[in-house]
Amino acid sequence: xxxxxxxxxxxxxxxxxxxxxxxKLDRKEPPIDVQLQIDSTYVIHKDAGKGNIVGINAYMxxxxxxxxxxxxxxxxxYMQAAKLGGWLSSNTTVLFPExxxxxxxxxxxxxxxxxxxxxxxxxxxxxxxxxFRYIRAWFLAPxxxxxxxxxxxFASKSERMARIYREEFGKLAKxxxxxxxxxxxxxxEPSVSKSGTIRIKNGPLYNVSAVFNPDGSLQQELIxxxxxxxxxxxxxxxxxxxxxxxxEIPSGKTSVMICADSWFPESYRxxxxxQASVLLVPSYTHPNDAMNQPWTGYSGFAAPxxxxxLDIGKISLREAWMKYTLPGRIKSSGAxxxxxxxxRGRLWNLGTDGEFIVVSKDTVYTGKxxxxxxxxxxYLQ
Numbered sequence: 001x002x003x004x005x006x007x008x009x010x011x012x013x014x015x016x017x018x019x020x021x022x023x024k025l026d027r028k029e030p031p032i033d034v035q036l037q038i039d040s041t042y043v044i045h046k047d048a049g050k051g052n053i054v055g056i057n058a059y060m061x062x063x064x065x066x067x068x069x070x071x072x073x074x075x076x077x078y079m080q081a082a083k084l085g086g087w088l089s090s091n092t093t094v095l096f097p098e099x100x101x102x103x104x105x106x107x108x109x110x111x112x113x114x115x116x117x118x119x120x121x122x123x124x125x126x127x128x129x130x131x132f133r134y135i136r137a138w139f140l141a142p143x144x145x146x147x148x149x150x151x152x153x154f155a156s157k158s159e160r161m162a163r164i165y166r167e168e169f170g171k172l173a174k175x176x177x178x179x180x181x182x183x184x185x186x187x188x189e190p191s192v193s194k195s196g197t198i199r200i201k202n203g204p205l206y207n208v209s210a211v212f213n214p215d216g217s218l219q220q221e222l223i224x225x226x227x228x229x230x231x232x233x234x235x236x237x238x239x240x241x242x243x244x245x246x247x248e249i250p251s252g253k254t255s256v257m258i259c260a261d262s263w264f265p266e267s268y269r270x271x272x273x274x275q276a277s278v279l280l281v282p283s284y285t286h287p288n289d290a291m292n293q294p295w296t297g298y299s300g301f302a303a304p305x306x307x308x309x310l311d312i313g314k315i316s317l318r319e320a321w322m323k324y325t326l327p328g329r330i331k332s333s334g335a336x337x338x339x340x341x342x343x344r345g346r347l348w349n350l351g352t353d354g355e356f357i358v359v360s361k362d363t364v365y366t367g368k369x370x371x372x373x374x375x376x377x378x379y380l381q
Contacts, residue, residue, distance in 0.1 A: 023129040026110040029066045034077045037372035041085065044358055044365055045379040051091030051251040052379045053278070053339045054082050055356050058097060059373035060345035062114040062122070065103045072168045078375065079176050087377040090214060092178040093251040097343035098207070098259045098284040101165040101185030105157050119348040123153055130156060142204050147234035154205055158188035162198040165210075166218065174216030179249045183282045183343070184209045184225070184258050186236065192220050204237035209256050209282060211247050221245040225258040226267070230300035241266045246274040251380060259283035262325040262340070265304050268333040278380070279338035281326055285317070287351030291369070295320035326357055327364045336361055337380055344373055
């Protein structure tokens with residue numbers, strides 16, 4: 001019996017050694033190659049001395065997430081472009097898109113992940129090469145989590161993702177001395193510590209955004225998505241809409257609605273009570289050409305009572321964005337300006353679509369549909 005146990009232990013030790021050796025192979029970082037893919041830039045109004053919003057529809061590829069340095073270099077490229085355009089000052093707020101930080105999940109992973117044809121292939125490799133960390137997160141998923149697989153993937157690396165997101169956006173804000181609304185990232189029960197770091201607890205995943213000050217410090221309140229889509233709901237928790245914060249920043253009292261939150265009248269009522277003057281919407285739409293397809297209605301929730309249900313299947317998703325989000329609802333909030341940006345790029349086979357939407361004193365501006373990145377500067381009036 002003892003001999004059999006020793007043999008088993010030796011075999012197990014050999015197998016584990018082989019696994020851990022394999023898991024560390026092929027983790028060579030690709031060279032940093034910043035491809036901004038900027039198709040168009042827009043300036044709305046002249047500088048009236050009241051500050052401005054710079055919206056960046058960033059074009060991201062998997063290699064941009066290979067390390068914190070890769071991530072910073074890509075975002076820094078867009079900031080450099082904004083600086084060359086004369087758009088940046090101490091009264092500037094820069095808005096990045098939803099999910100801009102989420103794919104930090106592949107930071108320092110196997111190089112085959114960056115070359116994978118599909119996101120499923122990429123994440124399968126991630127799970128195999130981080131199996132023990134993944135399986136721990138799977139078993140610790142909160143009760144009621146429908147999709148433990150997706151939860152475990154992002155929860156297994158949540159602390160590291162939070163650290164990189166905090167460090168790189170903080171460096172970016174400090175370098176250019178501007179306020180940055182840092183798109184969004186998936187993190188496990190995040191909060192901001194007294195020292196200004198993002199703390200992670202073993203709990204639900206949230207789609208979360210953060211506001212960075214011009215000195216690189218972090219605002220104490222985080223923005224957590226309240227209306228996760230049907231695709232997100234199995235592994236992303238909602239946050240109460242009445243907790244949607246409003247920030248006192250150089251561009252004015254500003255609220256951030258993460259993507260789908262901007263479709264619901266409850267969001268606008270919440271920020272109206274706090275007298276926000278600027279609304280910012282980081283978003284992500286997929287697959288490719290989604291904006292030209294028929295609108296399928298509200299995703300994951302019943303349509304609000306003011307929705308014309310005859311529009312479902314009749315108007316395009318682009319037309320629905322114009323009617324039922326920022327352009328159609330901003331008046332109810334009392335805000336006078338709003339900017340919506342969307343993530344673009346080639347992220348495996350996920351696809352991306354959409355362009356910026358700007359509202360300024362009852363006038364709506366949109367960018368022309370394009371495959372690459374675009375940037376907009378709105379001078380507040």
